[in-house]
Amino acid sequence: xxxxxxxxxxxxxxxxxxxxxxxxxxxxxxxxxxxxxxxxxxxxxxxxxxxxxxxxxxxxxxxxxxxxxxxxxxxxxxxxxxxxxxxxxxxxxxxxxxxxxxxxxxxxxxxxxxxxxxxxxxxxxxxxxxxxxxxxxxxxxxxxxxxxxxxxxxxxxxxxxxxxxxxxxxxxxxxxxxxxxxxxxxxxxxxxxxxxxxxxxxxxxxxxxxxxxxxxxxxxxxxxxxxxxxxxxxxxxxxxxxxxxxxxxxxxxxxxxxxxxxxxxxxxxxxxxxxxxxxxxxxxxxxxxxxxxxxxxxxxxxxxxxxxxxxxx
Amino acid sequence: xxxxxxxxxxxxxxxxxxxxxxxxxxxxxxxxxxxxxxxxxxxxxxxxxxxxxxxxxxxxxxxxxxxxxxxxxxxxxxxxxxxxxxxxxxxxxxxxxxxxxxxxxxxxxxxxxxxxxxxxxxxxxxxxxxxxxxxxxxxxxxxxxxxxxxxxxxxxxxxxxxxxxxxxxxxxxxxxxxxxxxxxxxxxxxxxxxxxxxxxxxxxxxxxxxxxxxxxxxxxxxxxxxxxxxxxxxxxxxxxxxxxxxxxxxxxxxxxxxxxxxxxxxxxxxxxxxxxxxxxxxxxxxxxxxxxxxxxxxxxxxxxxxxxxxxxx
Numbered sequence: 337x338x339x340x341x342x343x344x345x346x347x348x349x350x351x352x353x354x355x356x357x358x359x360x361x362x363x364x365x366x367x368x369x370x371x372x373x374x375x376x377x378x379x380x381x382x383x384x385x386x387x388x389x390x391x392x393x394x395x396x397x398x399x400x401x402x403x404x405x406x407x408x409x410x411x412x413x414x415x416x417x418x419x420x421x422x423x424x425x426x427x428x429x430x431x432x433x434x435x436x437x438x439x440x441x442x443x444x445x446x447x448x449x450x451x452x453x454x455x456x457x458x459x460x461x462x463x464x465x466x467x468x469x470x471x472x473x474x475x476x477x478x479x480x481x482x483x484x485x486x487x488x489x490x491x492x493x494x495x496x497x498x499x500x501x502x503x504x505x506x507x508x509x510x511x512x513x514x515x516x517x518x519x520x521x522x523x524x525x526x527x528x529x530x531x532x533x534x535x536x537x538x539x540x541x542x543x544x545x546x547x548x549x550x551x552x553x554x555x556x557x558x559x560x561x562x563x564x565x566x567x568x569x570x571x572x573x574x575x576x577x578x579x580x581x582x583x584x585x586x587x588x589x590x591x592x593x594x595x596x597x598x599x600x601x602x603x604x605x606x607x608x609x610x611x612x613x614x615x616x617x618x619x620x621x622x623x624x625x626x627x628x629x630x631x632x633x634x635x636x637x638x639x640x641x642x643x644x645x646x647x648x649x
Numbered sequence: 650x651x652x653x654x655x656x657x658x659x660x661x662x663x664x665x666x667x668x669x670x671x672x673x674x675x676x677x678x679x680x681x682x683x684x685x686x687x688x689x690x691x692x693x694x695x696x697x698x699x700x701x702x703x704x705x706x707x708x709x710x711x712x713x714x715x716x717x718x719x720x721x722x723x724x725x726x727x728x729x730x731x732x733x734x735x736x737x738x739x740x741x742x743x744x745x746x747x748x749x750x751x752x753x754x755x756x757x758x759x760x761x762x763x764x765x766x767x768x769x770x771x772x773x774x775x776x777x778x779x780x781x782x783x784x785x786x787x788x789x790x791x792x793x794x795x796x797x798x799x800x801x802x803x804x805x806x807x808x809x810x811x812x813x814x815x816x817x818x819x820x821x822x823x824x825x826x827x828x829x830x831x832x833x834x835x836x837x838x839x840x841x842x843x844x845x846x847x848x849x850x851x852x853x854x855x856x857x858x859x860x861x862x863x864x865x866x867x868x869x870x871x872x873x874x875x876x877x878x879x880x881x882x883x884x885x886x887x888x889x890x891x892x893x894x895x896x897x898x899x900x901x902x903x904x905x906x907x908x909x910x911x912x913x914x915x916x917x918x919x920x921x922x923x924x925x926x927x928x929x930x931x932x933x934x935x936x937x938x939x940x941x942x943x944x945x946x947x948x949x950x951x952x953x954x955x956x957x958x959x960x961x962x
Binding site (some may be wrong): 362401427449457459461462463464465492506508509510513514517518520521522523547550552553554555556557559561562564565567568571584587590591594595605 | 682740766770771772774775776778779784805820821822823824826827830831833834836864866867868870872873874877879880881883890897900901903904906907957
């Protein structure tokens, strides 16, 4: 079959891939072999579009900026596929093969071929969990026979167990969100000075991390101790944010590492200062860490799926 | 020595005791033998008074309402003695005898004999902690040779180890405050319907409690699962508050009970629905629970200390 025979399914010269999150849009024009040719990014995330701007007009603007060919198909991952997004792309259930992700993509009703990749749900009643966007990053950083553990730090950190290319189990930790909520709205607001990102060599971060790894059931007491330490003059307010970060990341690591039977290595999908904190913390626990940039992971995952849908066969 | 010989130290007919918290005032006129003769309560807590109303005028109003004799002395516990309160009553350090608490009381500069009881601080750098107000409740519910564990649930729950009448160690858990901030300001706000107090027989509370006791390091993941369970249709939004409460209380109990080597009994200073939740949860863990009403504990502790200061010798 050649493109001329079946233009809607055959190989294309180029396609557009989009990581469409809650509050951001990142799009790339990709050649048939997966090379990024152009990039367009903006703050028109799912909330912005669902809130009135609409998804089609925002995508149209970015396609123009990318100089996308008129018939180039578009593959999207992320919150645009949520129930409150553009078109819902229902979760596929674990266990599921990452290289079959594109088969769950949902077509948008539009003249152009636009599809949205599904998220993944863990449907067991005692460990329910969901991801949307991260599944595409996982596809981007794993070989089709990969077995191992992947960590994706963030607002909602994820730890994913992959066996022979299949997502078999995962857990989401509210680490980043708890940091924000506690630092802004709890009594610890007095103990946490708003500062820039915590550097990985911060002694207060390491102290918090160590305390949590040593006493991983004590989080809710350790939080109060952070405040008490300052009241009693043991610690400076300037160290509050770093210690809070250490306590929350340490609690996550202790549970995740314990749960997976003290693994020897982990792939870390990280970026910036937060990625470096996790890198340091995981290495300190004796794990071999391979770090892959989060944005690159999304783009590579999208490109892989797009090639499976529209690439030369 | 008789009252006539030393009116400032001798036995009095009556005195006034006040539990002056962050956002409440509770005062009692007490006879020389500790019996409550009258009660006066209001919302003029420490924040209200420090914010402009002043402490002396508020106390004056309540003394009038109580019909307190002109020379009746006043003993206060709670946040009125904090740094940001009326007069700071510095923390006394653990280990400390509860029946010597009154010796740390600070005199307010006023014509009447007004004293504020100190809080207790745990000064070790690796487990810093503070209490202010709870020390008086502890005095109220323990005999002078008491050995055992006391739990005081609340915004900042406290677990206190007492040996032969001395506070030797304690931990504060941010359980109640975390419930509020998470329910109001996190993504779980969508999963937690504002409801009345959780009944102790709520299946969702018991499920959350059980999950936390089984996996006490998993709190930050269990919180996200609460949301995921609703997204996937396993749970109703109406059950969110009860489950969140169960998760947080269960995490506190697992740590506190583990820390104290699985004790066989505990004195619970509780009140209302929250007290009943702890009662049920502790009993379910096989502990003998003796519950004492929180307000009664404060009043009895204040009366005990007042009698030591001003009572007949």
